[in-house]
Amino acid sequence: MSSAEPAAGIDFAYDATFFFDSLPNGLKQAPAQGQQQSTDPEALSPKWYPAAKAPVSFSEDVFWSVLERWILEAPSIIPPVAKVEILYDHQNNINNNDDTSSTEKVPGDPTLISYAESQGTRAQLLLESRITPFRTVQRRLLPKRAAKDPVMNEWLYYTRSSPISHAIFAPELTPTNSHDIQTTTKTLPFYYPKVRGFRYGYIADPEEAPEDRDDHHHDNDQDESGDQDQDQDYEYEQDAAAIGEKDNAQDPTRKRKDDIRRAGQRLGWITLDLFLAGDENVFTDKMELFRKLFKWGVNATKGFTKSRVQHDIMVPKELYLQTYARLKEKHAQTWVQSWPEKTDPRKFVFEDIAIASWLISLWSLERAKNRKDQALFGSEDQNKEAEEQDEGSKSVGNMEEVRKQTFVDLGCGNGLLTHILNEEGHRGTGIDLVSRKVWAVYGAGTQLEAKTIIPNETVFDNVDWIIGNHADELAPWIPIMAMRSNPWAKFVVIPCCFFDLNGSRYQFPKGAPDGKYKAYQEYICNIIEICGYDLQKEILRIPSTKNVALVGMTRKRKREPQTCHSVDNDQQLDGQGNKNEDNQDCREQVDDLVRRSGLFVARISDKDKQVLQRERQSARLLTRELAQEQELEHKI
Template identity: 30%
Template sequence: MTQPGSRPRFSPSPCDTKVQLFPPLISTTENDKWFPILSCPADFPLELFESAVDQLIHHPEYNSTLILRSETVSDTPCTGNDSSGFLKGLCSVHNIRRRLLPRRPGRDASLEQNCTLYASTSGEFAGIPSTLVLTPILAPGDSLPYYHPAVRYLAFRYIPSTPAIIRIEAVVLPDTPTDLNSRLYRTSLALLDTLHRYGWGALTKYQKRVKHDCVIAREEYQDLYLIVRERHKHLVGEWKEVTDPLKHVYEDIGIATYLMLLWKKSFGASEDNPGASDPPWKHWPRPPGGFLDLGCGNGLLTHILVSEGYEGHGIDLRARTSWEHYSEATRAALHVLALDPTQYTLNEPNNHVPYLKPRTFLIGNHADELTPWLPVIATLEHASGYLSIPCCAWSFDERFSRSSSAKFSDSSLGSVVDAEFIEGLNLGSEGGHQSQYSMYRIWLASLSQWLGWKIECDTLRIPSTRNWAIIGRERLSEGEKTYTARALDIIQDVVQRGAFKTRKPEGKAGGH
């Protein structure tokens, strides 16, 4: 089979039940009448069918926004028969029992489901998996959740004809519409498109370059996110800014969730107290010096963290409308302040950044001009770590660009920026890392390593295209004096260039 440069066009066709070029599945149970729904050309060989449907089994959330994820209950080879019903001419070879978890458990129930692979019992393709049957498992009297099609069985078939086709068939529940405008047909269309894409990906050995959940496990994050979202979703209806509340509220809930788990993982053993009435995170480890949210903007991230019992502050150049509408504890934690990192070159006690206690954790969520200063300040203040989610590309005293980036390596940025270094940054596949944003992230990672931070990168599960994060929570072993000297050298270079200007606070500074 040839491999053209791009995936062949997805060309689905509804099955004509009057013209049966390929007969439907036949179950040994007479009541189970299989109904062919639609098919399309299979642009990959039968041998890759199992690999393609493996993605369907383990990642149902890619096809439904109502599904959070699936959890594997059991994974067993089959002996030739299966409790979900034997199909004539096919034998079951593998069964995965999964549990589908809804994204909104208060509205939809979870559902267990058998995912059974079948292979032909005879002929040229005997023993090669060619059919996947999904079987919902319901207790007597229970009904299917909304996110599941109204079917008793749903099957994905590879038919090795000339040309080969992939087809979806179902044993449909009574009175379920099956016309081209029906929900069942639309769902099947989306599933078939996904299977077609996965098959092509298996053929071309496609590998997703961006990796999520590199630092915090997906299941742990998603489970806590659902809880935190329920506690703070009311903020959508109380939004005081002109920006989109759906994006900003849920984005900051996601970042807060990530930080809570990151701190739990970073600052000692868990202190969960199952018998306590407080939420478990009230007893989790946290940064010894609290947190400082640099460029906190609307203050929402600071508000969520403070509301959940974390000590910290947020600073920005101006107060936002939202600030006055938060709780008293949050209002006390938000401050109008302009940072001047060049003050570190003065021989004065280390009080250059107010609200910075020893071992504070720094946060830079789309902090713009402050973004490159995070690892510098974290180094000079002996912070317990930092999380930076860069958005607009800024260097120390001007907009970042390819042409100007060399100017900011005059401290050598000591890192070895080679293919292996870049690969570890989880940048994705933006034009071979030649886009300005990719170059900026490489530069930030080099800067962090030069200043003694062990680099960790993650792609956060938040509703933003700028969801790449660089994390510093461990120090390299060369020596703090070396890293401090490097940070001061960077600041001295900035001072000598004379272009850096501290922005003035807007409004009544110190009023919050």
């Protein structure tokens, strides 16, 4: 197929036409009085019905390349899916009449081939008994919410014939009568279309528009409707643009079609068909995936790859998702239902669970690395201790629990992050200017303090990590406090509001081309650099636009590292075993930066403001009364 690109300077717009009104579930009428709706499979006889079509500017090769990505990268297309497993993959030669084929399957599961061969009748219905697929795939969709959404197996059939090629998607065990379709729709995941099957198609001939033929059957991607889950717990992207429906009577005019052809943009059509019998519920109009297929194809033709932030640099995605699923199951429902504050619990609860999941995952990796380093460089006694800890991690009260990282959470707010970390065995304290109602609910195991921090006078001698999650005026101070606290102190800052080192609002330099949030990150990154830390950055999977974590785990080295275990703490080593004198320049630069920033003025809490206001009012009243008394005495 030709892979010609669209005409330069002309954008090919998404212009889909939908046929929902012509679907059998939209046309079916209630049975006459005294009659019952037939559930006979022969009477139902499911078949393919056109649901949507759209002209495209990309070739069939691009169409198949996009679908190949969709098969393997389902989580990018279906956000509630965490992982895809390919259970069966059988490929014939491109020529459907060629017997040459290759088969891949999961080792140790000999039933898959026999199962695939047993799908003859079902496949004939889906393939209309006329074409042998050049590829057959069985995949398993594993959900993120394993406790709520079912695991689902799905069959995919690829067919190619003139002029139409199809990619057919069907849930395993396609029902054949009304009772089965009703049962199956209840067991399908919420995100999966409640139909027997669907298929995406590609028509390559730009001169033969599908609306010019009454019997068109098209391929292309599935309608990812299903019931929209109301939980916004998934850290995923959705297309926000609403897609308007068009009645099939409102097809583009012949003049417009001629204009498209003259522009040299249209190379074919993509289509969506549904495998229906008329016993399904009315199909919804949510066609986000059909539009995504168009967009991905156009971008691939232009050689464009969407610029996306890179997640999972410090913590592997799978480890994070496993931890998040566990903590969400443990904490989410409890706190969403019993949140005592006036704030929306859905935002704070899921965001704090996500941040806790990332921290706990990062810390588990850090402990694993420390054990590995001990095994490589430690003494025999230390190696034995590490082995005992690994064994003890299988039981309650083991050494691993004792060695979990300690922390202080500055500007802890509602304290939920501190509470979760405490619950997971990490000793630490949350500190904020004022207490919250929810603090009293957490219990004695959660350490929270209400007090004012003067950062230039504050150090934390016995803390492994300093956390600044939206810590406001303390955010730029956290790298400084970590550097001054102890040689092994590490930190994570998640900036939000923009404050300077003196506690006032940060004054941005003129012209911040990348936005204020980016400029403020650079400001804190500069402080981290001055403090002598190697900066690491992670884009967190949290439901917030302020999702950048700036991390300092290691300090820059000037000498070969020594073994921390062999040096007394009084020698003041930095985090890499280097003598503190090597970082004297950093300390001097930090002190100079603090002096130039001016005196830090702590923020006053609303409660203290009210007390101060009452005191001032009382003072003014007292002054007025004294003045009146003096005036009266003067008159006398």
